[in-house]
Amino acid sequence: xxxxxxxGKRKANLVARxxxxxxxxxxxxxxxxxNYMEAKRLKLLDQFHNSEVKRISNIFEGISIFVNGLTRxxxxxxxxxxxAHGGEFHMYQSSSTTHLIASNLPNVKIKNLGRVPIVKPSWxxxxxxxxxxLDFKRYLLYNNQSRTQPRLDFTVMQKTTxxxxxxxxxxxxxxxxxxxxxxxxxSPRNQDHTEIENKSAIDNKGKGxxxxxxxxxxxxxxxxxxxxxxxxxxxxEYKDLVNKLRETSDGHxxxxxxxIAKKAEGPRAFYPSFASVVMHIDMDCFFVSVAxxxxxxxxGKPLAITHARNxxxxxxxxxxxxxxxLWEHLEPGEKVDIGDRDSxxxxxSCSYEARKSGVRNGMFxxxxxxxxxxxxxxxxxxxxxxxxxxxxxxxxxxxTLDIEAVSCDEMYVDVTKLLKETGLTVEEWxxxxxxxxxxxxxxxxxxxxxxNRLQARLATRKAKPxxxxxxxxxxxxxxxxxxxxxxxxxxxxxxxxxLSNLGLSTCGDVQMKSLSFIQALLGKxxxxxxxxxxxxxxxxxxxxxxxxxSISADVNYGIRFKKLEECYTFLQSLSDEVFNRMSAxxxxxxxxxxxxxxxxxxxPVNICWLNMHVAxxxxxxxxxxxxxxxxxx
DNA sequence: ATCCTCCCCTAC
DNA sequence: TAAGGTAGGGGAGGAT
Ligand SMILES: Nc1ccn([C@H]2C[C@H](O)[C@@H](COP(=O)(O)OP(=O)(O)OP(=O)(O)O)O2)c(=O)n1
Ligand SMILES: [Mg+2]
Ligand SMILES: [Mg+2]
Numbered sequence: 001x002x003x004x005x006x007x008g009k010r011k012a013n014l015v016a017r018x019x020x021x022x023x024x025x026x027x028x029x030x031x032x033x034x035n036y037m038e039a040k041r042l043k044l045l046d047q048f049h050n051s052e053v054k055r056i057s058n059i060f061e062g063i064s065i066f067v068n069g070l071t072r073x074x075x076x077x078x079x080x081x082x083x084a085h086g087g088e089f090h091m092y093q094s095s096s097t098t099h100l101i102a103s104n105l106p107n108v109k110i111k112n113l114g115r116v117p118i119v120k121p122s123w124x125x126x127x128x129x130x131x132x133x134l135d136f137k138r139y140l141l142y143n144n145q146s147r148t149q150p151r152l153d154f155t156v157m158q159k160t161t162x163x164x165x166x167x168x169x170x171x172x173x174x175x176x177x178x179x180x181x182x183x184x185x186x187s188p189r190n191q192d193h194t195e196i197e198n199k200s201a202i203d204n205k206g207k208g209x210x211x212x213x214x215x216x217x218x219x220x221x222x223x224x225x226x227x228x229x230x231x232x233x234x235x236x237e238y239k240d241l242v243n244k245l246r247e248t249s250d251g252h253x254x255x256x257x258x259x260i261a262k263k264a265e266g267p268r269a270f271y272p273s274f275a276s277v278v279m280h281i282d283m284d285c286f287f288v289s290v291a292x293x294x295x296x297x298x299x300g301k302p303l304a305i306t307h308a309r310n311x312x313x314x315x316x317x318x319x320x321x322x323x324x325x326l327w328e329h330l331e332p333g334e335k336v337d338i339g340d341r342d343s344x345x346x347x348x349s350c351s352y353e354a355r356k357s358g359v360r361n362g363m364f365x366x367x368x369x370x371x372x373x374x375x376x377x378x379x380x381x382x383x384x385x386x387x388x389x390x391x392x393x394x395x396x397x398x399x400t401l402d403i404e405a406v407s408c409d410e411m412y413v414d415v416t417k418l419l420k421e422t423g424l425t426v427e428e429w430x431x432x433x434x435x436x437x438x439x440x441x442x443x444x445x446x447x448x449x450x451x452n453r454l455q456a457r458l459a460t461r462k463a464k465p466x467x468x469x470x471x472x473x474x475x476x477x478x479x480x481x482x483x484x485x486x487x488x489x490x491x492x493x494x495x496x497x498x499l500s501n502l503g504l505s506t507c508g509d510v511q512m513k514s515l516s517f518i519q520a521l522l523g524k525x526x527x528x529x530x531x532x533x534x535x536x537x538x539x540x541x542x543x544x545x546x547x548x549x550s551i552s553a554d555v556n557y558g559i560r561f562k563k564l565e566e567c568y569t570f571l572q573s574l575s576d577e578v579f580n581r582m583s584a585x586x587x588x589x590x591x592x593x594x595x596x597x598x599x600x601x602x603x604p605v606n607i608c609w610l611n612m613h614v615a616x617x618x619x620x621x622x623x624x625x626x627x628x629x630x631x632x633x
Numbered sequence: 634a635t636c637c638t639c640c641c642c643t644a645c
Numbered sequence: 646t647a648a649g650g651t652a653g654g655g656g657a658g659g660a661t
Binding site for chain 3: 557
Binding site for chain 3: 634635636637638639640641642643644645
């Protein structure tokens with residue numbers, strides 16, 4: 001990485017990775033990222049850069065600063081300045097801290113800070129310039145009420161020489177506060193395609209070539225077809241919806257009120273005051289169920305939702321098909337295993353009939369058809385998913401807002417109060433709500449109940465499809481022993497293989513092992529969690545409100561740059577995208593990471609991967625696991 | 634002791 | 646025609 005200002009700092013990264021061995025290497029053409037920022041350094045500071053610190057004065061005697069996050073000048077420089085002028089410097093808060101130095105602090109953090117004054121870094125610089133300690137009160141970052149939260153400023157640069165990355169992230173709101181910045185307002189997300197874009201789409205179609213990321217409309221088109229993008233987006237939306245409904249609630253729940261009225265006479269269930277009941281609710285094979293509303297003739301058949309039409313072979317116009325075709329032309333010695341020419345179209349959701357043959361969500365179509373030759377497919381219906389999700393959430397919200405949104409087809413609900421107030425038994429409530437959702441959406445769902453979220457979730461698994469189950473406290477112990485470890489949330493492919501290598505396959509097996517044994521295998525936290533889970537214990541509360549910590553955009557599909565210019569064009573769209581999402585939720589940020597993966601030398605097609613990630617708060621890193629689990633990157 | 638960076642892993 | 650996104654928990658190992 002070039003550029004001193006970025007160096008070693010949490011600022012911006014551009015990394016290329018050899019996918020085969022995981023080595024990191026710099027990308028020379030792109031490493032000039034930091035030069036722009038470097039040019040902005042104060043001349044005053046240059047003398048300390050890369051040199052031994054000499055004591056110049058004692059004006060900061062007794063002052064101990066804690067630098068939080070990104071500052072201008074950066075922490076490096078402040079450290080040198082403090083040392084040169086008799087002060088103490090820390091990168092984190094300690095008991096000796098007298099001043100907190102920050103250019104930009106997220107609200108979350110401010111709340112957590114004690115009485116230490118938050119001071120702009122210019123206090124240090126100006127004091128040195130004046131040769132005496134100035135009154136820090138004139139440099140407070142926030143003057144009590146009016147906080148002007150500085151922003152990460154995405155300034156879109158003109159593409160000129162091609163020697164600069166066309167996007168900068170700067171955090172410069174303090175020295176020159178700018179409520180209204182000169183940020184370019186990006187065009188709306190669903191804008192009409194321009195003539196040029198349309199033309200290029202037609203050209204691509206005409207040539208039978210799939211669009212690549214070099215195409216300016218690639219990103220929007222990709223998003224319109226990516227089900228993973230859709231469910232990620234919806235997930236964030238529903239978490240937000242719950243937040244908003246809770247904020248604006250008048251405490252009035254029509255669904256609940258109707259239930260109370262209906263139950264006015266008749267026996268009421270008794271609930272001990274201490275017992276809380278958690279409900280987990282999840283749509284059955286969600287995408288499939290939405291499709292079946294319009295295709296009742298396919299009910300009862302093995303069915304999968306996927307982009308590909310029926311067929312085992314990857315279409316040669318698809319990326320996978322093209323990859324295979326290219327591979328065929330290699331010399332025998334050059335060939336690496338890229339698998340059969342099966343369709344690598346992913347199955348988003350499959351019916352329970354298909355599951356009987358071993359088909360699973362997330363499986364490639366080619367593999368699934370081998371397991372289940374009768375498998376039918378149906379296309380996606382993004383609007384349908386939104387409609388059903390919306391009804392699901394609105395329906396539950398008419399009973400209670402003690403909801404933790406998990407995804408577009410799933411949530412946890414604390415129904416303790418609801419059951420008490422309505423006098424319904426768990427069974428009565430479950431039947432009622434499942435019927436209501438079925439009637440309103442035409443789609444079946446299942447519900448599970450327990451004393452905590454884990455128990456509720458395991459109960460849903462048992463209930464599926466189209467069922468309900470209450471895992472009662474007395475039954476938990478015996479219920480858990482036979483539960484496969486793979487059923488536990490948080491136990492995925494890697495964890496499962498670690499466990500099964502040691503002959504552990506059920507919760508009962510884990511119960512017999514010591515805590516330290518499991519922790520040595522999985523790590524401290526994961527080990528403790530698993531030991532608890534194996535007994536049905538889960539102390540994590542439901543989180544009804546949610547604060548997003550980061551925003552990121554990744555594309556790991558169809559990236560085949562031939563020229564650096566194409567890479568810049570795509571970076572431009574990615575940064576526009578991240579910026580749009582940030583402005584949409586009015587989020588400010590402290591930093592930015594940018595990542596690039598390049599193809600493994602032996603990979604048959606030049607595909608690379610890009611990620612852009614912006615975080616609000618402390619952590620900011622984008623990550624992807626491409627290149628492992630057999631994918632060809 | 635606590636934080637940071639760079640990951641790995643998981644869920645939907 | 647395919648569309649391998651996204652957010653968060655957490656660990657290893659180094660810095661402070
Ligand atoms: N690898 C995956 C997993 C899920 N989904 C989408 C399609 C699913 O229909 C939806 C909900 O995921 P679930 O895990 O709830 O799975 P289903 O609803 O399909 O089935 P189940 O009845 O097991 O809940 O998310 C996906 O696109 N890709
Ligand atoms: Mg589901
Ligand atoms: Mg689900």
